[in-house]
Amino acid sequence: MTLKTKINFVRNAILSPVKKTLDVTLRVLVPPACPLCKGVLAGDDGLCAPCWQDLHFITAPICQISGAPLDVDLGPETVSLAMQKNPPPYEKARAAFRYEGSAAAFVKRLKFSDRPELARLLAPFMVRAGQDVLRANALLVPVPLHRRRLLGRRFNQAAELCRAMARETGNEIVFQAVQRVKATRPQIGLTRRNRKRNLKGAFTVPKSMKDRIQGRSLVLVDDVLTTGATVEAMSETLRQAGAGRIYVLTLARVVRPEQMRAS
Numbered sequence: 001m002t003l004k005t006k007i008n009f010v011r012n013a014i015l016s017p018v019k020k021t022l023d024v025t026l027r028v029l030v031p032p033a034c035p036l037c038k039g040v041l042a043g044d045d046g047l048c049a050p051c052w053q054d055l056h057f058i059t060a061p062i063c064q065i066s067g068a069p070l071d072v073d074l075g076p077e078t079v080s081l082a083m084q085k086n087p088p089p090y091e092k093a094r095a096a097f098r099y100e101g102s103a104a105a106f107v108k109r110l111k112f113s114d115r116p117e118l119a120r121l122l123a124p125f126m127v128r129a130g131q132d133v134l135r136a137n138a139l140l141v142p143v144p145l146h147r148r149r150l151l152g153r154r155f156n157q158a159a160e161l162c163r164a165m166a167r168e169t170g171n172e173i174v175f176q177a178v179q180r181v182k183a184t185r186p187q188i189g190l191t192r193r194n195r196k197r198n199l200k201g202a203f204t205v206p207k208s209m210k211d212r213i214q215g216r217s218l219v220l221v222d223d224v225l226t227t228g229a230t231v232e233a234m235s236e237t238l239r240q241a242g243a244g245r246i247y248v249l250t251l252a253r254v255v256r257p258e259q260m261r262a263s
Contacts, residue, residue, distance in 0.1 A: 035118060036105050046121075047102065054101035058129065058253070061262070066228075067094040067129075068259040081261045088228060089235040090220070093248035096122075096129040099224050103252040107223050111153075116160045122251055123164030126221075133219055133247035140166060140173045141238075143222040143230060144180040144203075158222045161251065165221070177209050177218070178234055199233040205241035213238065217245040225253040 032041040034048040041048060047055070061073035063080035065087065070080060097103035110118045127134065142158035150156060162173045182202040205213070218238060220231050231248045238246055 035109065035115070035121065036102055051102045051105075055103055056098040056101055058095055058098060058255075063259070063262070065092055066259060067092065068253065068255055069098075070262040071260045072262050074262050078262050080259060081263070082259050088232055089239060090231065090246040090248050092133050093225060093228070093231070093250070093253075094130045094133050095225055095250045095253035096125040097252040099226075099252040099254045107252055110160075111157045111223060114154070116155050116157065119157070119160035119164040123161060123168060126161065126249055126251055127165055127168050130219070130247075130249040133249055134165075134169055134171060135217055135247075138171055138217040138219050138247070139177070139213065140171050141177045141218050141220050141234075142173070142175065143220060143234065144178055146180045146182070161223065162221050171219070174209070174212060174218075176206060177213055178203050178205055178237060199229055203234050203237040205237060210241050214242045215244045217247070218243050219247045219249050222248075222250045223252070225250045227254075 033039065034041055034046075034051055036051045037048060039048040039050075046052075058067065058069055060076075061070040061078065062068060063070055063083055064077050065079050065083040068080060068082075070078060099107065106118060106122060109115045110122070140162045142156055142162045144158075145153065145156045159173075159175060162175075165171065166173050180202055181204050182199075220234055222231065225231065225248065228248075235246045235248075
């Protein structure tokens with residue numbers, strides 16, 4: 001045993017009991033709390049029972065393209081009427097939750113309450129929901145913020161979700177695959193038509209990124225999918241730049257009745 005190994009052994013023998021004592025004391029003084037309602041938890045992380053019960057998972061049957069839940073089960077390859085009439089410029093979209101209840105609260109906390117650490121808690125749900133789009137060697141591409149909004153918020157929630165997912169899946173992230181060059185007005189409250197108009201010319205692929213994405217499968221990552229206008233605009237820009245298959249993965253999505261009709 002080397003001298004360095006002996007020193008580390010002695011240090012650990014001394015510090016480990018102290019650390020355990022401090023951990024126990026801290027749990028008593030500041031018990032772990034639910035990240036949404038601040039209720040006391042029995043464990044170190046997760047949600048309290050009421051907040052957990054208010055998470056509305058998206059489960060089968062779902063539209064094979066949009067990932068929206070369907071009103072009837074017509075088989076695993078069913079495509080909703082909405083997607084048959086207006087197929088998007090990406091292959092598939094998937095989301096872990098409906099955008100309501102605790103999932104909506106998570107999105108708002110993550111985005112507007114300076115809580116980027118929530119991405120580590122939420123990423124496993126996205127990975128599970130996106131198993132069929134997180135293909136081997138697919139590149140994760142966060143939906144970008146315009147630099148003005150990024151300066152105001154100080155972080156991009158989509159990038160934080162990418163980082164957390166990459167730690168679990170090993171997928172590589174390409175942060176600058178797409179740039180937001182137009183400072184669009186907030187999309188909240190806009191109709192789908194106005195959202196598309198608002199996003200016209202908003203995205204570009206830098207010349208330095210074109211070889212990087214050429215022919216590659218990409219997974220566009222965001223916190224919530226509302227009308228899909230943002231990821232559609234990004235997908236069209238990336239396809240024009242030579243990207244291969246494009247998928248979409250979000251934490252939550254808005255579910256409308258017309259999206260649920262399979263026949």
